[in-house]
Amino acid sequence: MSHDDFPTDNPAVVTCGLPYANGSLHLGHLRTYVSGDTYARALDTLGQQTAFVCGSDMHGTPVAVDAKKRDIDPEKFALKQHKKYLEWFPAFDIDFDYYGHTREETNAELTSEIVLELEERGHIFEDEIEVAWDPEASQPLPDRYVEGTCPYCGAKARGDECDEGCQRHLEPGEIKKPVSTITGNPAEYRSRTHKFFRLSDFQKYLQGFIDRVEGTSNARNQPREWIMGELEDWCITRDMDWGIDYPDELPAGRDTLVLYVWVDAPVEYISATKQYSDRVGSEEFDWKAAWKDGAPEAGAPDEADPDAWAQTDSGEIIHVIGQDIIQHHTVFWPSMLRAAGYNEPRAVMACGFVNLDGDAFSTSRNRAVWADDYVESGLHPDLYRYHIVTGSEFVADVDFSWDGLAERVNSELVGTLGNFCYRSLLFAERNYGGTPDAGVSEAVAERIETAAEEFRAAIDDYRVRGLGEAPVALARFGNEYIQRHEPWKLTDDDPEAAAQVIRDCVQLSKALAVLMEPVLPGKAAELWAQLGESGSVHDVGLEAVHAAPPAEFGEPAELFDQLEDETVERLDEQLQARIEAADDGDDADDGEAAGTETDESGADDAGDMEPVTDERVPFEEFKQLDLRVGEVLAAEPIDGADELARLEVDIGVETRQIVAGIKQLHDLGELPGTRIVVVANLEKSELFGVESDGMLLAAGEDADLLTTQADAEPGTRVR
């Protein structure tokens, strides 16, 4: 690895994945931002010149679709969301040096510049692809403007992603049975010319990159399959008017074409850095030094020497993201940077998900603790920050629950860290009016140095968790130390020894303030003030752990309050009530035979009711569906598939093999004999290598099967 340990002489940039300007923020999302903030603060403490930047992602079809739903201008809609982020992040002490958005002029300019560079270097080509088209509205239907069935698994899917089925990304033109979300009409396919980025030009480069990029192991491992396999070229334009206009010549006969949102979104990392530079001056932070100095010339790397890049050792760019967007930051983005002559990321830190009491957060089910909920709870942001940063290793999932939070807070923050500082400073203030006049003992100074080493190691290993653990471990040592020396017994017998012990404890407290600052910035500042320190704990370097505190300070206050059981219960009840309210309706009527002990876990339920689709379907169209009563003859799971089951269904005229995503949702053994409703004239598809000839009807995420109420024979037509 060619990089030096931090701090280096280069300016560093820490970024967080851009939040999408169409939704709310919950404690799951916040993991990325808290971790990025913590890491950036720690680098700063080390003396590394650091810019911490981010911005709202304004473009893309979700914003356009959501804005249209509300009948407002997408720009207005996105800006409104953007403003909310400007309040949420500070509420959690997430302190970006610059937080912009992707529609700012700087970003539009830089994005255009980069795309033009790609054009100039010959990395872009045009190709005709079939895209969905709404004949009535007479317009193309990019991404989420079209819904249909997934060509891979047959589930209902959005234009760009099979969001309910196999989760695959769908390239434009892939979706089957496309329906326009604008008019509800069946969409046609039309041939359109689009721009593609020739990712394959960078295959060799990426193979080198993936071995040298630092950060978390998942970021290096997950994209390997792509990079070592065949890279697909990347369609970087969309037929819509919401986005950044394609900066170069449009394909013949085309008047509008915008860049795919994933082209301009990461460029915001650079744009935000530049705007930060512009604001504070390049003396203070030089964005070019971070992003461009030392970068090889634009273009594809020399095939004969794909490692040339690694020699440059410049640009400390660190991306903090969720594990769902690893590919974007380790495949597309580095290729763009390399092609346009920018520095590649030094590290990609990808965190695991946050679970809520063991299960996934679910926005649609309202199964979430929102940023607003936490703010309203009145709990200090540092409590969440500590819990999320130290709750698990960064790459692993971490569980959030109110009582889990209380347990950690009460034992580690209140009992260990807060209590140690409070008892030390209170003792010091009462007996000495501040820091006793004595030197720090060697053993304590060494222990503090060890903690500082742990702090440094956490940074070099990209382990934000270590940044939270180091101070608590030091406080634990402090408690043992004060207990072992019992200064309260010494004040009379051996005042010198007592002063020595308390002097050590005050130094430990000061070291704690410095070490806890990245994870617990608010509480660190309080402690700093209690020590009578002037200036801000945010501005001091790591060496301050050894510097003497002021000789005089006032009476301290408890740093952390106990999180009482009643509070936890109240918060938990609120959460449970909301989840149940959202779930209401799925589990009300299980008229199924008694004795089925199918696990209730069924990951996702229907959630808040989606509104009934506005567009009416003509009866003629409905009649095209041939719905039949069927009787399940056999049901077996499909090996390797998570949810798919293979069913044999008697539909009167014949027996059909149907593949359905119900493996986890039903006790398959109990299915034979059940009468269900089948779409008999659905086109065949192949799922997991098994042909599916028809589709069964089921309600909600739990796949509650539609059955017959009386005794309609298999084969009876359903109307």
Add this chain to the structure above:
RNA sequence: AGCGGGAUGGGAUAGCCAGGAGAUUCCGCCGGGCUCAUAACCCGGAGACCGGACGUUCAAAUCGUCCUCCCGCUACCA
């Protein structure tokens, strides 16, 4: 199906990359101490054959092979 990650005392986790006396921390349990401190803190104890099976080695939680179960990714869910 492929790729990646995981399985460690009652619960939650560390250790594994650089193999070495039966293993970390937090919660819980049992006993003791202390009283400066927020019923907090300190000390001691019980409790795990480190998912299963082979193998490498003087020595395996740690390395290899196979298996079981869980989870993620597979081209916009943090």
